[in-house]
Amino acid sequence: MSESAVPPATVAAGRAWLSWLTPLSPFALIAVIAVVEVATPDWLRLGPVLASASVFAAAICGLGVTAAVAATTIGVNAVLDLVDSRWGSSASQIINIALLTVGLASLLACSIRQRRERELTQVRSVAETAQRTLIRPLPARLDCLLLQGTYMAAESEARIGGDFYEVLHTPHGVRLLIGDVRGKGLPAVDASAALLGAFREAAHHEPNLANVAHWLEGSARRNIRRLYGEEFTERFATALLVEIPEGPVARLVQCGHPQPLAIRDGTVQGCESAEPGPPIGFAELVEAGPSVETIPFRGGDRLLLFTDGVIEARDAAGRFYPLPERMTRWSYDPLDQLVDHVRADLRRHVGGDLDDDAALLAIERLPPGS
Template structure:
């Protein structure tokens, strides 16, 4: 979901709110100086006003507030017959120097904020291109998914998913690259690119998995200069033909999918277990296609290990099966949103690993 863009009214309100703290400080120092005895003056504290203004406001607002502070200080000194005294000159000089330094710091801050906004804009565009929004529907299939990145400034990390309508039916991929955050994005991009091409070209789902294995091996050899490293990815490939009430699965060392049928939640274990992508050649494993029932009204839950290995403060794992069973009758989007909220509550908002979830529901054509 995209957050709505801030309106002009909202921006103006926020701007006015940022002016309030330095104005309050200006007024408070002025009142305090008038209320204190002649031998005690707090006017030097006025230097904090432009500093506070520069921390949250623009250059022009900071300049206006600095000028207002300087004018108020001069008026107070004249009123209390302090003008042209040595300590008065020191106060005014200090205020001028601090105001100029505040304006310089404000200018630098604004320039860096503009650069950061540009970098974030480019990063978000790249991440949207890599992890494209899921189609809400592909023929008789309704889809809904969510992604939670462990890196706070990222929208994608080492987990990935994709759903494509191909000549062989709807093909889906969900996976998890070893590692998390931005260092794993390159491997995710390579796997997604390979899947998007192979899913349309290969008739067999097992051959799609072999193409992913080749892609990872090429990347490992090109980047690391050796065939076998600790770089690998778990993945689950799913093919749902439109004319058959079944789903075909190829497990590549990934957590088994959950099937929600008539209020029951069952895990479909692979037979036999498959090797993670990038390690198949090492262990001599070949991808095996498994066929499971998937009829009208059934739901399939695909997920990464972030949804089952997240612990709460007491060290307990998140119970995805139990939470999916409790929410099994909810509409599809509510089910996904509820599982996401449950996970964040369980982790108290601090995820240690990326987490992705994709739910497919089969309905009447």
């Protein structure tokens, strides 16, 4: 998957600085409080404020640093009391007991935080493994095709969702699938896995691309019955299937999915189907099945496949993301840079996280002999 280009040296330097600054921050806070305590009148006691350093350490540091910070707060308060001749007074003892209590509570909080962080790391590891199973990394080149893809989750911390794509080398040419399951959460992930599994099997066995769509329909119906216990619900998926044989053409089957963009000699044009099929899961509601459309796809041509999370992303003024316009601007860029441009520009357009998952798949046919 293509990611936004960030220099590895910059990332490594930032992490190194953070690893040094994080454990020093609570001690710096203690030093600031101590200096202010010395500089202020005797009636203004800042000893209790030292407890904030223990709480701060519990939030960002490990157990060892948190324990050291808690001990330091008690030691610094004792030194300040000795300097001001307050050591042994009832007020001094109360403050020391309070610092000890807050320190112990901070150690407990730090332990709980670290345990939950370990659990979260394990969950993320499982999610990343699931994503690699669902959306496998694309080869940079497959036969005469260059390939680049990216997946953008709606939440910055998310790893998987209802959008999916796949590229397979089959006896019938290179076949591609991109789709979007309606809904979110684990049911959408489950449905995506079922559709991808059906495509990976059918793409190798069915010579007709429309029959591959029928396999997806059957898988969707079985999945709906298994998940929801009924024949029909509002659950469905849009999908676009593409077949690229050896000749200078591409074959498309659209199942309620946004039309792809064809890029030829810097010109961007939508590949609108004359007879688009219904979304996956709705085929039994219409008499006609999906049809195969054939379009020119010569050497140097490009196809851009995407889910509606790309073109329906809105900026602060409610304007949709102008993907065709952007493609005109980047049509001659190398394929990996083009995908990186879209990914970064889409984030800028919405001003942060997307409202919906988005997937993008770019294909370029190399000239003969390349």
